[in-house]
Amino acid sequence: MVVGAQATELDTVVIGSGPGGYVAAIRAAELGQKVTVIERGDIGGVCLNIGCIPSKALINVGHHYQATQQTNPFGLTVGGAELDWQKTQDWKQHQVVEQLTGGVSMLFKKHKIDVIHGEASFIDNETINVIQEDDHQLLQFNNAIIATGSRPVEIPSLKFGGRIVDSTGVLSLPEVPKSLIIVGGGVIGSELGGAYANLGTKVTIVEGLDHTLNGFDKEMTRPVLKDFAEKGGEIFTSATAKSATQTDDDVTLTFEVDGQEQTVTGDYLLVSVGRRPNTDALGLNNTDVKTDDRGLVEVDDQMQTSTHHIYAIGDITPGPALAHKASFQAKIAAAAISGDPTAHDMHYSLPSVAYTNYELATTGETPESIKEKQIDAKVTKFPFAANGRALSIDEGVGFIRMITDKETNAVLGAQIVGPGASDLISEISLAIENGLTSNDISLTIHPHPTLGEAIMDTAEVADGLGIHI
Incomplete structure (x- = not known):
């Protein structure tokens, strides 16, 4: 603890307010705990603000737009459909994202959950320091649930900036690009690639594995890949992205396939090669919480870490980085803190979905x-x-x-x-x-x-x- 500083004593502290954090906070409050949430960004975390929800909204727009561009077999003819991209962005933000995040804030008030905005880090096993612009405050807690989520992996040779964007930036491009390059053909890259292909963008995917949509077998992905190709999409597998150069108007990616160097030019380059857990700045080295070599927190079947009163959920724990996994674990952790002996007594069947075409x-x-x-x-x-x-x-x-x-x-x-x-x-x-x-x-x-x-x-x-x- 910082010498001379007075710490505020709290019951249950939840770090992060994404689909893991906000669910943990609400459930803990329902079970009688006095809850304080620490959030460095917007309430709702990545998923509600810049991830799952806005991406699905964009995918939905792509489906509707594509439906207006085809000759339907059942005799319906639609012509002259145009897309107002700014209205699309406004609808996505105000009618979808803000409605959901506002709902979470309202639920926090209903359950008397306090919110502290700032960057949290552990001083020791019982104390958190929260940095708030030019100030800070110390919080001493009885129990903590870490739900800090993850962030996109950045490739050193393809640093984010300008026309090289991550999965957040690609959701808010200033216009529908005529061409888009995607490094990474996993679920996120394939979903967003399909959405923009539906909007008329020429999409090129460069994937390091010998297949895209890892986690789904070839029989499953065959219709998706066929549809993508029919919309003009191109995929390079077993490919290594080497470097990229930008101008004011476009970006060119250099990559290697079968020992041969190739280039492709597009309006934007999306780098989507995975996510890393947000644990590196949490000060976990000041605690007895154990992490692995990837920064993932070790937990038991009640989401308890190696420090008995500190719990971890969501993307910072081993397993798939899925929002519904985080929400499920949140309920287990909140119940465990309240002494629920059945919190871990369940079979773990975790569904996984790709919102491709x-x-x-x-x-x-x-x-x-x-x-x-x-x-x-x-x-x-x-x-x-x-x-x-x-x-x-x-x-x-x-x-x-x-x-x-x-x-x-x-x-x-x-x-x-x-x-x-x-x-x-x-x-x-x-x-x-x-x-x-x-x-x-x-x-x-x-x-x-x-x-x-x-x-x-x-x-x-x-x-x-x-x-x-």
Whole structure:
């Protein structure tokens, strides 16, 4: 502790107010804790302000714009559609982002959660120093939940600035670019690349791996890549980005493929090669909290660190950097502080989604994982082309794939490609969490005609009693 300084005594301190931090704060307050949130930026964190939410808003605009540019098979002709980019940006910011972040602030007030704006760092195991412009204050806490999230990785040879942007900057470009280069073909790069391709941008993706959309298998990504190519998109895999040069009007990337150096020029260059945890400036070296060589905080199944009254959640913990993972962990940590003995007593089925033009979603086991684990399981597929609702909305591309145990028929996992995948996957996660079987799903009445019926149909096929295929 700083000599001579008087620390304010607090109950539960939450550092960060993203989907992990704000959920932890609200849940902790609901459980009777007096909560103080420390936030260095805007309430809502990266996800609500400059990540998940605004990116999905832009993806939505791309879908609608693309729909006006095509000749529809069902006889609807739309012509003369124009995009007012400034109005798009205003809608994204004021009608989407600010409405959600304002809602979080309102919930903080409702639950009597105090907010301190500033940069937090640990002085020791019980004390935090908060830097606020030219001032600072010391806080002594009973419990702390660290939810500081992550930030984009910057490549030394492709430093952010000017026409080289990160995933935040690409959401607020001054105009829709005629051409866009993306280094990194993961979920973020592929989602944003697809969104701009829908808006008429010529998109080039340069990816270091031999495939894009890592985490989703080739059978799943095939329709996405085909659609991207049809919109003029180009992808270079097993490629190494070397350097970039900028002018006032464009940026040129030099990269290497198969030992051959190539260049591509675009209006902007998005670098999206992963994220790193925001733990390096937290002063964790002044505490007994253990981190690994990547800066990730070691936690147990109640999100407790090696220091019993300090917890960590979200992107700064091992595992996928997903907002819903952070929110889930937030509830566990808040409950653990309140002494809930069942906080960790649950199966962990974590869905993952890519909001590409054909949505991708996966949860639980995959065909690859059951081979690796030598699980005796069955893989069943059902195409959206056999689903009445999908055909009626002209969305017949894709499929549902279900993994079930051969002996018990328990649902172990699923993958979905196609319309509504991001929403449909939750039914499978629920089935996995509760140990349901394919028969439990097939005997559950699904309304007709719906996309959800395809899950029931997949389960029927898994039971050996498929009707619609």
